[in-house]
Amino acid sequence: MREFDYVRADSLDHAAAQAGPHAALIAGGTNLLDLMKLQVMVPERVIDISRLDGLDTIEADGPGLRIGAMVRNADLAADPRIRADYPVLARALLAGASGQIRNKASTGGNLLQRTRCPYFYDTAMACNKRAPGSGCAAEGGASRMLAILGTSKDCRAAHPSDMAVALRALEARVAIRAPNGTERILEMDQLYRLPGDRPDLETELDEGDIITAVLLPAPALGSSQSYRKIRDRASYAFALVSVAAVVTMQDDRIGKASLAFGGLAPRPWKDAQVDAMLAGQAPSEALFSKAADTLLAEAVSDAGNEFKRHLAHRAMIAVLREATGLAPASTGTDLVGEPA
Ligand SMILES: Cc1cc2nc3c(=O)[nH]c(=O)nc-3n(C[C@H](O)[C@H](O)[C@H](O)COP(=O)(O)OP(=O)(O)OC[C@H]3O[C@@H](n4cnc5c(N)ncnc54)[C@H](O)[C@@H]3O)c2cc1C
Structure with missing residues (x-):
């Protein structure tokens, strides 16, 4: 060092x-x-x-919650308000890292943790994210953990955070304090940039900006929430694919569906078209399959991560079946909430 x-x-x-x-x-x-x-x-x-004082509390924020940037992942997952009203967030947190790491890891740091692309971590390899203009060694390399949506020719690194995927499904926002003391609020998709030809620029934060809090909206009353993470090991592994869902039923139809995906893209991924095509519809395998096709229509994969298309398709259908009651919940080992 x-x-x-x-x-x-x-x-x-x-x-x-x-x-x-x-x-x-x-x-x-x-x-x-x-x-x-x-x-x-x-x-x-x-x-x-x-x-710093005041960054480690979870407080009421109108009908929602304000989570300080220094609230530890373990404390957030254990908070009774999170467990009761935002269970998708508790589950996503518990699916990440290990107990020891969650005791240290903060809300702000989790949002801004860097990709786990192996070429980014290896300084002997070309990486446009680490050294702009140096190239991308992932091209033709090991792509198992890499993204298939939102990538560019310069970067295919996937965003690693589980928590951020749940926050995306919950339509959370992020409070940022500028050096002059003013606060601005960004939606999650405004926070993260897509790589384009500047993969080194990952967020819209400027020099001196500090994330001070995550803002959760009012709980989606009566919603079914789930987080499913599929990974190479049952714990202590990053997502190959993950799906967060917040689904509210109205009679026998889907009132609102908010889905977000991890392991697939350079940022926690949400597709407004997918949510829109589910709203107002009666749950069916055919509908879910069509929505998954829409999600993956623009996917770009290679032989090393082609499997993610199928995994994401099946995971999305399984999560939607569970959330809408189309079939009993799976008890497979890929479900989260198991001890890390
Ligand atoms: C072995 C291992 C396994 C892991 N597995 C998973 C996993 O399965 N899923 C998962 O989601 N994560 C996983 N993680 C990652 C872990 O969740 C992150 O390391 C952690 O959340 C980062 O939080 P931190 O507070 O330690 O951040 P730090 O390491 O302190 O900071 C991370 C980045 O955020 C910036 N930063 C921190 N706070 C702020 C702020 N308030 N405002 C602006 N910038 C800020 C820092 O400058 C730095 O660039 C794993 C980590 C390890 C080591």
């Missing part, structure tokens, strides 16, 4: 004032420190925001 300065921020103003092109915030450090050890990220200054 290279030498760096460590600054423990005592206020948001202090943290913002320390920001710069060669500085990085540290929250739980579970991703940043790994990347620094590998010299994938080489900040000259690390600004610790983990002890």
Whole structure:
């Protein structure tokens, strides 16, 4: 690891004032420190925001909740309000990492954790995300964990967060504090950029911006919520494909469906067309299959990750069957909530 300065921020103003092109915030450090050890990220200054007052609480926010950026993943998953009203979020959190890591990992850090593309982590390999313009060693390489939607010729890295997928399905928003003290609120899809020809630019955050909270809307009363994660091991593994669903039925029809997907794209993926084609319809295998076809219509895969198309198709149908009561819930081992 290279030498760096460590600054423990005592206020948001202090943290913002320390920001710069060669500085990085540290929250739980579970991703940043790994990347620094590998010299994938080489900040000259690390600004610790983990002890700031007021960032580690979950508070009522009108009919919804405001989750501070320093709320730990374990505490968020265990919060009774989250378990009762936003179970898809609790399940997604518990499907991620391990108990020890969730004790350290923060809400803000989880949103901004970097991709797990193996070429990004290996400094001997070309990677446009790590070193803009250097190329993409993933081309023709091992693509099992890579994205099939929203990619570009310059980058096929997938977003790794489980929590962010659930937040996307819940239509959560993110509060960001600029260095001048003003706060702006972004929808989740406004937060993350697609790679295009600048895969190194992953979010709409500017220098000195700090995520202060995630805002959950009012609970979707009467909704069925689920998170299904399919991975190579039953725990301690990132998603090959994951599906988060918040579905509300009206009589025998789907009133509203909000689906989001992980493992498939450079950001937690949502397709408004898919949600729209489910709304107002009676649940059926044919409908779900058509919606899955729509989701995957623009997918670009190769021999190494072609399987994700089939996996995503089947996972989406299984989750929708469960959420709409079309068939009894599966008890397969890919269901989340198992001990990590
Ligand atoms: C072995 C292992 C397995 C894992 N498995 C999974 C998994 O299955 N699913 C999953 O979702 N995750 C998994 N993770 C990732 C883990 O969830 C993340 O490392 C963690 O959530 C990051 O949170 P942190 O607080 O430690 O972030 P940090 O490492 O402190 O920061 C991460 C990034 O976010 C930035 N940042 C942090 N907070 C803020 C803020 N408030 N505002 C602006 N920028 C900020 C930092 O500058 C840094 O760039 C795994 C990690 C490990 C090590």
